[in-house]
Amino acid sequence: MRATDIIAKKRDGIELLDSEIEWLIKAYTADEIPDYQMSAWLMAVFFRGMTDQETAALTMAMAKSGEMVDLSLVPGIKVDKHSTGGVADTTTLILAPLVAAAGVPVAKMSGRGLGFTGGTIDKLEAIPGFKSTLERHEFIDNLKKYSIAVTGQSAAIAPADGKLYALRDVTATIESIPLIASSIMSKKIASGADKIVLDVKVGSGAFMKNKADAITLAETMVRIGQLVGRETVAVLTSMEEPLGAAIGNSLEVKEAIEVLSGRGEPALKEVCLVLASQMLVLGGKALTPEAARGQLNALIDSKQALAKFGEFISAQGGEVGIVSNTANLPQARYALEVTSSCQGYVKTINAAQIGYAAMRLGAGREYKGQAIDLAAGVILKCRIGQYISKNQPLATIYSNDDSRLEQAALVVKQAVSIDSQTVARPPLILGLVAKNGFVID
Known part of the structure; x- marks a missing residue:
């Protein structure tokens, strides 16, 4: 088989055989196919998509590219x-x-x-x-x-x-x-x-x-x-x-x-x-x-x-x-309460921004291998639909680096929007x- 033929086939929207996908993944894992060819194939998949059978074949080819854990010695359905x-x-x-x-x-x-x-x-x-x-x-x-x-x-x-x-x-x-x-x-x-x-x-x-x-x-x-x-x-x-x-x-x-x-x-x-x-x-x-x-x-x-x-x-x-x-868990040296500057009903809480604030406090990584502060993070004290008074706590933030607190507090405050009208809770499931x-x- 040749990678070029498989790339062209997918580019033209023709369904790949299980054997073609298995060969492609095995060869790429073994460094027998360069990144530029695999990149071309990925872009062809991006635009052309894959059938259910192709997707299943790709899944199993990647699963079998390394160790397959055998849990058969453990009783019961895992x-x-x-x-x-x-x-x-x-x-x-x-x-x-x-x-x-x-x-x-x-x-x-x-x-x-x-x-x-x-x-x-x-x-x-x-x-x-x-x-x-x-x-x-x-x-x-x-x-x-x-x-x-x-x-x-x-x-x-x-x-x-x-x-x-x-x-x-x-x-x-x-x-x-x-x-x-x-x-x-x-x-x-x-x-x-x-x-x-x-x-x-x-x-x-x-x-x-x-x-x-x-x-x-x-x-x-x-x-x-x-x-x-x-x-x-x-x-x-x-x-x-x-x-x-x-x-x-x-x-x-x-x-x-x-x-x-x-x-x-x-x-x-x-x-x-x-x-x-x-x-x-x-x-x-x-x-x-x-x-x-x-x-x-x-x-x-x-x-x-x-x-x-x-x-x-x-x-x-x-x-x-x-x-x-739980006092034996890592505890942060510094804490800061973030309060509301107005009153009303919590309309939105931007989860991504709250998460970003936690990362800035030291709880997450910006690059692979970065050390993290296990005690850092955010305790959210409001939910969508809740009524909030002026100066009521929105969250408490924690870090072992006090220089991180003010910026993170600003991000948390901006992540919570408050409206004068009542707000319904979003469905969970x-x-x-x-x-x-x-x-x-």
């Missing part, structure tokens, strides 16, 4: 969850122990964040002593014993995706549904999950800004799952404002503990219950989402989910005492995509 990303999206820290407490094994391979705040691994590393890199046998053993294990994403998992993503980033081919979908699903499939629940964020603080595009992405990923034998369900959730109140690593760990204790931001808890309900149904522990929700609430009320979080922390070397005493298509939940 269900993984993936979020397309958002601000104050603390769901993994809550979902993993909650679902594991219900008896569904949760095996997570997560990355570090590049952007507003740290990724799941950064958040967990805010827990003193937590071991975020597990050997494969440790990962499997923990999963068998505790039904939960989380480790850093291995470079051996879907290496073709890493190479392709870096190229897409500099060739203006990021915004392609087949390329986005195959990128996400290749890593989930290579990580060994039997079934997959996707949290597709929609709104100003999400990658997918409008519902129509989010539905298309969700439907594409669900169809990939069907074609490769991994049942997949996607839930569309709103990101018109930060999901939780906490934006920042140790702050989000604390909020996760609050939710698992039966408190915390109601919107964050609701999204976690919706996603976890789908995971229990796929994992065979409940017949319906409604029945699953009852189980999950019982696990929170009885503190079993919180105990599972402590068990998980202990199993990976972390200080289990933080479950009952926008729908669900399963094998039968999109439905309003």
Whole structure:
């Protein structure tokens, strides 16, 4: 085969064979195809799109480009969850122990964040002593014993995706549904999950800004799952404002503990219950989402989910005492309250700007490998639709560098718009995509 022929075929809108896609990805991963040819192919895909079969073939070719994790020794149906990303999206820290407490094994391979705040691994590393890199046998053993294990994403998992993503980033081919979908699903499939629940964020603080595009992405990923034998369900959730109140690593760990204790931001808890309900149904522990929700609430009320979080922390070397005493998490030296300059109803909260403020405080990275301040971040104290008095707190910001506070405070204040008229709360759950298509939940 020749890369030139495959590029020309896709350029002309002709469907590629599975074998052609497999050869192309294998050769590119082995550095046998130069970046300029792969860039041409990516641009052809960007304009011509891909069929479901092509997208599935691309997904499996990238998944098989590296190590395929085998979780067959772990009893039960392993269900993984993936979020397309958002601000104050603390769901993994809550979902993993909650679902594991219900008896569904949760095996997570997560990355570090590049952007507003740290990724799941950064958040967990805010827990003193937590071991975020597990050997494969440790990962499997923990999963068998505790039904939960989380480790850093291995470079051996879907290496073709890493190479392709870096190229897409500099060739203006990021915004392609087949390329986005195959990128996400290749890593989930290579990580060994039997079934997959996707949290597709929609709104100003999400990658997918409008519902129509989010539905298309969700439907594409669900169809990939069907074609490769991994049942997949996607839930569309709103990101018109930060999901939780906490934006920042140790702050989000604390909020996760609050939710698992039966408190915390109601919107964050609701999204976690919706996603976890789908995971229990796929994992065979409940017949319906409604029945699953009852189980999950019982696990929170009885503190079993919180105990599972402590068990998980202990199993990976972390200080289990933080479950009952969050003062042992990293604490910022400086704090500043951001107040409203007028009264009225909160009309919008620009999630992306709030996230940017958290990054400027030190909670996120502007470039790969940058050190982050695990204690820095924002605690949001308002929600869309809430009435705010003049000088009422909008947020409290935290950092170990006091020179960052004033600029971040200005960004937070500008991110919150206030109107004299009442404002309705935006819907939180926008729908669900399963094998039968999109439905309003």
